[in-house]
Amino acid sequence: MKLKSIVIKCFFVLAFAFLISPSLFATNDVFFKLTTVMQKVSTTYIPKSGENVLTRRSGCRYLVVTKNISTKDDLEREMNANSGGELDDGQQKMVDTMAFSEGDEIKKLLALGQKNRKTEIDVTVEIFDTTFVDDVDASVVIKDFWPCSYIGMNKIDFSTCYFNSYVTAEPQSVLVHEISHAIDKNSREPNSYGPDNSHQFFEVTMPRSAYLEGWAIYNQYRVFPGPNNSSIQNLDNVVKNWVTFERNTGGYQGYSTSKVTGGELLNVEGINALVLYKLSKQVGQTQVENSFLKSNTTEVKLGDFLTTFAKTYPSSVKTVFTILNEQTFGTLEDSEITSLLGTGKTVLDLLKTRASPPYSTAPALDLQKTLNTQMAKLKQLMALKKPFSSTTKKSILDLKAQFEETLGRLQAIIDSFKELNEDKAGLISFSPLRQTKLKEASNTLDPIATLFSGFKTAVANFVINNGIAKTGRLANED
Numbered sequence: 001m002k003l004k005s006i007v008i009k010c011f012f013v014l015a016f017a018f019l020i021s022p023s024l025f026a027t028n029d030v031f032f033k034l035t036t037v038m039q040k041v042s043t044t045y046i047p048k049s050g051e052n053v054l055t056r057r058s059g060c061r062y063l064v065v066t067k068n069i070s071t072k073d074d075l076e077r078e079m080n081a082n083s084g085g086e087l088d089d090g091q092q093k094m095v096d097t098m099a100f101s102e103g104d105e106i107k108k109l110l111a112l113g114q115k116n117r118k119t120e121i122d123v124t125v126e127i128f129d130t131t132f133v134d135d136v137d138a139s140v141v142i143k144d145f146w147p148c149s150y151i152g153m154n155k156i157d158f159s160t161c162y163f164n165s166y167v168t169a170e171p172q173s174v175l176v177h178e179i180s181h182a183i184d185k186n187s188r189e190p191n192s193y194g195p196d197n198s199h200q201f202f203e204v205t206m207p208r209s210a211y212l213e214g215w216a217i218y219n220q221y222r223v224f225p226g227p228n229n230s231s232i233q234n235l236d237n238v239v240k241n242w243v244t245f246e247r248n249t250g251g252y253q254g255y256s257t258s259k260v261t262g263g264e265l266l267n268v269e270g271i272n273a274l275v276l277y278k279l280s281k282q283v284g285q286t287q288v289e290n291s292f293l294k295s296n297t298t299e300v301k302l303g304d305f306l307t308t309f310a311k312t313y314p315s316s317v318k319t320v321f322t323i324l325n326e327q328t329f330g331t332l333e334d335s336e337i338t339s340l341l342g343t344g345k346t347v348l349d350l351l352k353t354r355a356s357p358p359y360s361t362a363p364a365l366d367l368q369k370t371l372n373t374q375m376a377k378l379k380q381l382m383a384l385k386k387p388f389s390s391t392t393k394k395s396i397l398d399l400k401a402q403f404e405e406t407l408g409r410l411q412a413i414i415d416s417f418k419e420l421n422e423d424k425a426g427l428i429s430f431s432p433l434r435q436t437k438l439k440e441a442s443n444t445l446d447p448i449a450t451l452f453s454g455f456k457t458a459v460a461n462f463v464i465n466n467g468i469a470k471t472g473r474l475a476n477e478d
């Protein structure tokens with residue numbers, strides 16, 4: 001009887017503790033392993049029992065010992081024992097990273113991930129300590145133990161040699177980046193990083209890939225913005241000027257941002273990161289995280305996030321519009337913006353106040369209406385009974401000039417699409433978006449151009465044949 005009441009009491013105490021602190025039982029964690037790389041062994045070396053040999057990218061084989069590490073003191077002790085007393089720079093950075101992993105920023109990210117994925121988030125970081133390998137070229141060792149992450153497996157590899165030599169890279173910020181991937185449900189498109197299978201923050205890739213990398217970069221720079229926000233500034237300055245496309249044959253082609261379509265710019269991970277970063281600064285980190293959670297699926301892109309954000313926080317639509325328009329440098333078409341942010345009054349009013357995007361067929365359609373009106377008027381005048389009065393002749397010439405001026409503006413739009421067509425062979429097949437855009441443009445613009453340039457020639461001939469331009473008087477009046 002007494003035991004039963006103790007059990008019941010315990011149950012209530014536990015249930016209460018759970019209610020007041022759900023995180024009390026969350027076991028989201030970052031686990032660390034230390035793999036000490038002892039020495040290089042020959043290709044014919046046969047490991048003794050208990051020994052482990054790793055073959056790396058260069059073909060070198062290394063004798064290694066792996067231990068689970070539970071505290072940073074453990075890690076420090078193990079590495080100290082390895083190096084004989086003093087930690088080198090790379091080793092110290094690994095100890096600092098382990099200390100950082102126990103802090104609030106990582107805890108908050110993991111809690112967000114648990115909410116999102118409805119499961120605990122455990123990430124394993126394997127640190128390769130290469131301090132003792134002195135019989136292999138340092139640059140080979142760095143490449144052999146290059147940091148990487150296995151996204152689906154929540155596993156990250158770090159190495160002392162990489163952070164020893166690439167001192168500007170903050171391992172703590174890399175940890176934030178990789179954990180941001182671990183808490184995300186999103187998946188990238190097959191072959192989205194092009195033939196080299198790697199990506200850069202200023203590269204045009206594909207929508208989901210750009211968004212999932214943008215999310216990771218956003219968190220990385222939110223926590224580590226650099227001195228005076230230099231990391232963010234650098235990101236902003238680069239994508240403001242140019243982005244790159246990967247060629248099918250390998251290598252990159254840089255393009256001035258002004259020669260890139262809005263749809264393509266949305267597929268640049270740095271631009272995705274900047275949109276998220278600016279929203280978090282101007283609206284709030286909570287709002288960004290709530291919209292991330294609400295829209296996160298296995299196939300999600302920045303546009304889905306923005307649609308959710310605009311619907312959830314209607315009073316911030318103006319800010320969302322402004323950031324989106326600025327970060328894509330005014331290149332998104334009106335229809336692309338309304339498909340993301342809706343057709344509410346705020347959006348429609350803001351669209352009226354901005355300049356026309358450079359690669360849009362919409363202004364050409366407006367010009368088409370003007371050209372139709374001008375063409376109809378010209379036809380009316382040209383059909384009048386001859387001899388023409390001098391007023392009619394003047395009207396024909398005036399209208400002809402206006403018509404040609406409008407046609408010139410149409411031609412400028414057609415020419416801007418021709419610029420998009422540069423370097424077709426290498427780039428277009430990797431940018432289906434550009435292909436679609438060019439096809440849509442030529443389907444829309446070519447018939448307009450053909451019709452009106454044909455009429456332009458007809459008017460010019462009419463003017464000459466009837467002596468209108470030459471004397472202002474008709475030939476048969478002489």
Ligand SMILES: [Zn+2]
Pocket residue numbers: 177181213216
């Ligand atoms: Zn990443």
